[in-house]
Amino acid sequence: MANIQILLEELKDIYGLRWTTSLIDLDTDEQKQPWFLAFNPNGKIPLLIDNNSSSNSDPIPVMESAAELLYLVETYDPDHHFHFSSAIHRSQLLQWLIFWSASGQPQQAGLNHFARFAAVEVPC
Incomplete structure (x- = not known):
C-alpha cells in the first residue's frame, strides 16, 4: 500500500x-x-x-x-x-509487476502473518 x-x-x-x-x-x-x-x-x-x-x-x-x-x-x-510508452518497456514493467504480485507478495504476506499473528512464535 x-x-x-x-x-x-x-x-x-x-x-x-x-x-x-x-x-x-x-x-x-x-x-x-x-x-x-x-x-x-x-x-x-x-x-x-x-x-x-x-x-x-x-x-x-x-x-x-x-x-x-x-x-x-x-x-x-x-x-x-x-x-513507459514503448511496447517493449511496458512489457518489461508488466513482467516485474506481475512477478511481484504472483510470487513476491504472497511470500511476504505469509511471512508477515506468521511473524505478527501466529499463536506460536516462529524462529526467524
Missing part, C-alpha cells in the same frame, strides 16, 4: 494531483460492510476509488495494488514520468 501512497505523492508534486485517504478499521471488519463490498466484492484493501475521472461520472473502483498503480499512471501521468 505504501507504493500507491508514494506514487500519489509523486503525481501530486508533478501534476498537482489531489486525493483523500480514508482509513478502514480492519479490527471491526469494516472492509466486509455492504458499502465497501459494493466497491470491492473481495472485501480487501487497498482500494482506490477515482471520483474525478473525466471519462465517467460514476466513481471508478480499482482493486489490487498492481492494478491501482497501472490505473494511476495511465490516467494521471500523461508525460510518462512513471511508466
